[in-house]
Amino acid sequence: MNRVAIIGGGLTGLSTAYYLAQEQPNVDIHIYEQADHCGGKIQTKRVDGFVVELGPDSYLGRKTEMTDLIRNLGLGDTIVANATGQAYVYDQGATHPIPGGSIMGVPTEMMPFVKATLISWPGKIRAALDLFKSPYKLDEHGDVSIGHFFQYHLGQEMMDKLIEPLLAGIYGGDIYKISLLSTFPHFIQVEQKHGNMVKGMIAAKGAHKKAGVSVAAKGPSANVGDVPQAGKGIKTDKEFESRKGTAAQDGMFRQLTGGLASVIDAIVEQMPRNVTIHNNVLIEDIQQQADFSYELQLKHRNSDGIFTGSDVAVEHQDVQFDTVIISTPPASYRQWFRDDAGFDGLRDMEQSTCAIAIMAFDKATFDGDLHGSGLLITRKTKTPLTACTNLSQKWPQTTPDDKVVLRVFIGKPGDTTVESSSDEELAILTTREIQRIMGFHSEPIWVEVNRLVHCMPQYNVGHRAMVKAVRAHVLENYPNLYLIGTPFDGIGIPDGVKQAKELVQLLHNEQEEL
Numbered sequence: 001m002n003r004v005a006i007i008g009g010g011l012t013g014l015s016t017a018y019y020l021a022q023e024q025p026n027v028d029i030h031i032y033e034q035a036d037h038c039g040g041k042i043q044t045k046r047v048d049g050f051v052v053e054l055g056p057d058s059y060l061g062r063k064t065e066m067t068d069l070i071r072n073l074g075l076g077d078t079i080v081a082n083a084t085g086q087a088y089v090y091d092q093g094a095t096h097p098i099p100g101g102s103i104m105g106v107p108t109e110m111m112p113f114v115k116a117t118l119i120s121w122p123g124k125i126r127a128a129l130d131l132f133k134s135p136y137k138l139d140e141h142g143d144v145s146i147g148h149f150f151q152y153h154l155g156q157e158m159m160d161k162l163i164e165p166l167l168a169g170i171y172g173g174d175i176y177k178i179s180l181l182s183t184f185p186h187f188i189q190v191e192q193k194h195g196n197m198v199k200g201m202i203a204a205k206g207a208h209k210k211a212g213v214s215v216a217a218k219g220p221s222a223n224v225g226d227v228p229q230a231g232k233g234i235k236t237d238k239e240f241e242s243r244k245g246t247a248a249q250d251g252m253f254r255q256l257t258g259g260l261a262s263v264i265d266a267i268v269e270q271m272p273r274n275v276t277i278h279n280n281v282l283i284e285d286i287q288q289q290a291d292f293s294y295e296l297q298l299k300h301r302n303s304d305g306i307f308t309g310s311d312v313a314v315e316h317q318d319v320q321f322d323t324v325i326i327s328t329p330p331a332s333y334r335q336w337f338r339d340d341a342g343f344d345g346l347r348d349m350e351q352s353t354c355a356i357a358i359m360a361f362d363k364a365t366f367d368g369d370l371h372g373s374g375l376l377i378t379r380k381t382k383t384p385l386t387a388c389t390n391l392s393q394k395w396p397q398t399t400p401d402d403k404v405v406l407r408v409f410i411g412k413p414g415d416t417t418v419e420s421s422s423d424e425e426l427a428i429l430t431t432r433e434i435q436r437i438m439g440f441h442s443e444p445i446w447v448e449v450n451r452l453v454h455c456m457p458q459y460n461v462g463h464r465a466m467v468k469a470v471r472a473h474v475l476e477n478y479p480n481l482y483l484i485g486t487p488f489d490g491i492g493i494p495d496g497v498k499q500a501k502e503l504v505q506l507l508h509n510e511q512e513e514l
Contacts, residue, residue, distance in 0.1 A: 002027065002028060002322050003027070003028045003029075003030070003320070003321045003322050003323070004020065004027055004028070004029045004030070004321060004322065004323045004324075004325065005030050005032065005294070005296055005319070005321040005323070005324045005325070006029065006030070006031045006032070006325045006327065007032050007283050007286075007296075007324065007325070007326045007327065007328055007332075008031075008032075008033065008040070008326065008327035008328040008332075008485065009031050009032070009033025009035070009038035009039070009040070009277065009279070010033075010038070010039060010040025010041070010042075010327060010328075010485070010496070011039065011040060011042060011263070011264065011267075011493060011496050011497065012040075012327040012484060012485045012486075012496035012497070012499060012500055013031055013033070013325075013327040013485075013500075014031070014038055014039075014264065014267050014268065014271075015069060015267070015496065015497045015500035015501070016325055016327060016484070016500040016503060016504065017029050017031050017271065017275045018069075018267055018270075018271060018272070018275075018500075019500055019501055019504040020503075020504045020507065021271070021272035021274050021275045022272060023504055023507075023508055024507075024508075024511070025272065025274055026274070027274060028274060028276075029274055029275045029276070030275075030276050030277075030278060030319075030321075031275065031276070031277045031278065032278050032281045032283055032296070032298070033277065033278065033279050033280075033281065034280070034281065034282050034283075035279065035280070036279050036280050036301070037279065038264055038268055038277065038279070039261060039264035040055075041055035041056060041452065041455065042055050042056060042260045042261055042263075042264055042493075043055045043261065043450065044258075044259030044260055044261030044262070045358065045448060046258075046259065046261075048400070049399075049400040049403075050360065050398065050399060050400065050403070050405065051257070051258065051259045051397065051398045052259075052358050052391060052398050052399070052405060052407070053259060053260060053398075053407075054356060054358065054448060054450040055260075055356070055450065055452070056260065056493060057255070057260075057389075057391070057394075057395070057407065058082070058253035058254060058255045058260075058395075059253065059254055059255075059260075059492060059493040059494050060252060060253060060254075060492055060493075060494060061081065061252055061253060061254040062252060063492065063494035063495070063498070064494070065494045065497040065498040065501060066254070066263075066493050066494040066497050067079065067254065067494075068497075069263070069267075069497050070256065070263060073263065073266040073267060073270060074266070075256060075258075075262060075263065075266055078256045078257045078258055078262065079254055079255070079256055080254070080255050080256065080257060080395070080397060081251055081253070081254055081255075082251030082253050082255070082394050082395060086098070086371075086372045086373070087372060087373065087374035087375070087376065088372050088374065088375050088376070089118055089161060089162065089165055089375075089376045089377075089378065090375055090376070090377045090378070090381060090437055091118070091161055091377075091378040091380070091381060092378065092380060092381050092382075093381075095375070096116070096117045096118035097116075097117070097118070097372075098118070098162070098376075099112050099113050099115075099116035099118060099119070099162075100112035101113065102162075103201050103204070103205060104163075104166065104167065104184070104187075105150075105154075105158070105162040105163045105166050105167070106154070106187075106197060106198065106201045107127060107198065108198070108201050108202045108205045113127075118161055118162065119157060119158060119161060119162070120157060122157070123155060123157030123158060123161075126154070126155035126156075126157065126158070127154040127155055127157075127158050127198075128198075129155075130153045130154055130196050130197050130198045131196060131198055131199060132196075133152070133153055133196045133197070134195065134196065135191050135192050135195065135196065136148075136149055136152050136153070136191065138188070139461070139462075141181070141462060141464065141465045142181060142188070143179050143180065143181040143182075143461050143462060143463075143464070143465075144179075144180050144181070144188075144461065145175070145176050145177055145178060145179065145180065145460075145461050146163075146167055146168075146175045146176075146178050146179075146180045146183065146184070147159060147163075147164070147174075147175040147176035147177075147178075148176060149180050149187065149188075150163045150197075153191075153196065153197040153198070154197070159175075160378060160379070160380060161378055163175075164378070164379055165376035165377060165378050165379070165386070165387070166376060167183075167184070168379070168386075168413075169376060169386055169387050169409070170183075171183065171352070171456065171458065171459065171491070172352040172353075172354050172411065172456045173350065173352040173413055173456065173458040173460075174413040174414075174458075177350070177458065177460045177461065178458060178459055178460060178461075179459045179460055179461045179462065179463045179464070181461075181463075181464055182459040182463040182464050183459055186204075187200075190203065190204050251394075255395055255397075255398075257397050259398075260493070280300060280301035281298055281299070281300055281301075282298070282299040282300075282301070282307040283296055283297070283298060283332075283335075283336070284297040284298065284299050284309075284335065285297040285335065285336060286324060286336045286337070288478060288481075289320070292479045292480060293320050293321060293322055293480075294320070294321050294322075294323075294324045294480075294481065295319070295320050295321075296319045296320075296321065296324070297309075298319060322480060323480040323481075323482070323507075324480070324481050324482070325482045325483075325484065325503065326481070326482070326483050326484070326485070327484050327485040327496075327500075328485060329351065329455065329457065329485070329486060329487065330346045330347065330349040330351065330457055330486075330487040331351065331454065333346040333347045334347050340477075342469075342470065342473035342474070342477065343470065343473075345466035345467075345469060345470050346466075346470055346483075346487055349457050349458065349460075349487060350457075350458040350460060351454040351455060351456055351457055351458060352411070352413065352454075352455075352456040352458055353411055353418050353419060353451075353452065353453045353454055353455070353456075354386070354409060354410060354411035354418060354452050354455075354456070355409075355410040355411055355418045355426055355430075355449055355450065355451045355452065356407060356408070356409060356410075356449070356450045356452070357407075357408045357410065357426060357427060357430040357431075357447055357448070357449045357450075358391075358405060358406075358407055358408075358447070358448045358449075358450075359405070359406050359408065359427075359430070359431060359434075359444040359446070359447040359448075360399075360403050360404070360405050360444055360445045360446050360447075361403065361404040361405075361406075361442050361443075361444055361445060362402065362403065362404075362442075362445060363392075363401075363402050363403055363404050364402065365442055366404045366440065366442045367440045367441055367442050368404075368438050368439065368440030368442065369438065369439070369440075370390065370392075370393070370404065372390070373389065373390045373393040373394050374387070374388070374389050374390070374394070375387060375388045375389075375437070375438070377437065379412055379413075383433050383437065384410050384411060384412060384415050384417040384418075384429070384433070385408060385409065385410055385430065385433050385434065385437065386409045386410065386411065386412055387408070387409040388406055388407065388408045388409070388434055388437075388438070389406070389407040390404070390405075390406060391405040391406065391407050392404045392405050403445075406434060408430050408434050410426060410429075410430055417429070418451055418453065419453060423449045423451065426449045426451070427447040427449050430447070430449070431443075431444060431447060456486075456491065457486050457487050457491065459491075467487075467488050467489070470483070471483065471488075482503055482506075482507075484496075484499040484500065484503055485499065
């Protein structure tokens, strides 16, 4: 393994190069990134005292791989945690607090659920009947969609008003297609162990308390109300960890005072010398050679923004490597390995579309209700909006003291608003819709829109089986080709770093065996 190509300069690709170069300093590593910058979906807007995210706005703290990387880069003292507080659901003209005592929408305490205004009495009775349900009959792969699983256990109203807005928002897709096994397998585990969903989640919550571990610290088992509370500030990771037994007072997410892009900046700046980063390079094709090396056919972006190979020296158009690591979204595979049906599972992966609108207001003239920090919007509500976060309260360090910043999400499954509208049209539409939903009239100082078209891979039912088949095919037919990234084992920021570290360890083990 003398020469290694890493295709994709997002966090997963950068992390792979960073760890691999440290592990094997004599290997010549090249990163190829189509965009003019690294970082992928991570984009931080820093202007006039604002530090706001146009892509993902945080990462799950319980997955420690990202925190470990941040500390390795010397940024540990910039990590902050959000405070907890009340979140709401907007359903067809009315706003309701999310019921307390629930774990990802599953009720585990009777009184908060009984008092909840979000769910009608027939809906509450139907959900309570889960106590008499038997486990869901899974398919041959032990899989089921999130929607069908929770509809069976808790009923349609709970699905429409709580489960769907919460869980579909994480993956941005159709909850009746998304695989439970590939996203929240612990729900299947507790259901199978305890006989039904509600009993299982009550038992799981009791086990966490008995072990002295807060619900908030457990990630996917966390209370859906774990969002920032008005008036509470942020805490550094050191302060968070030192407050033993009080983690439930803090959120489960992490950010950095300089934004997530500060991680990208640091890893690029501190990249070992045996790594070369090539921006504005398109990989047109990957050809396996007779000696099992790989030839990359490259195109470079010219001054007009067009990818071409005509103005590049011949020796740099086709580059040969001993090992190739791909860390790109699934759409890339439509261009590569075109005659090999073994990659069809990746090529055929659905990818959802959404947009994020960040809008800033003067606090002195803002006439909206700033209580609460998050608002989920049900699919049946007539609007393309799906959620809104008050960044000023969730992450106070992102916003000047005299400003209010809202982060609004647009794009429901089947809705084409994001694809059919310009950025200007989306900015106007989003502003008017969030004014109507939240009941205020203040006009924003500025609005920034980031459209993520076909960017979120959908882990539909059967995803694990597909990934297993693709990887077995690659192992058998493509020596020294490795596939990682969002199409495979998790869409979260720490998931990419984890895949990078695991791959570097695998390569180390393979070298040891030679």
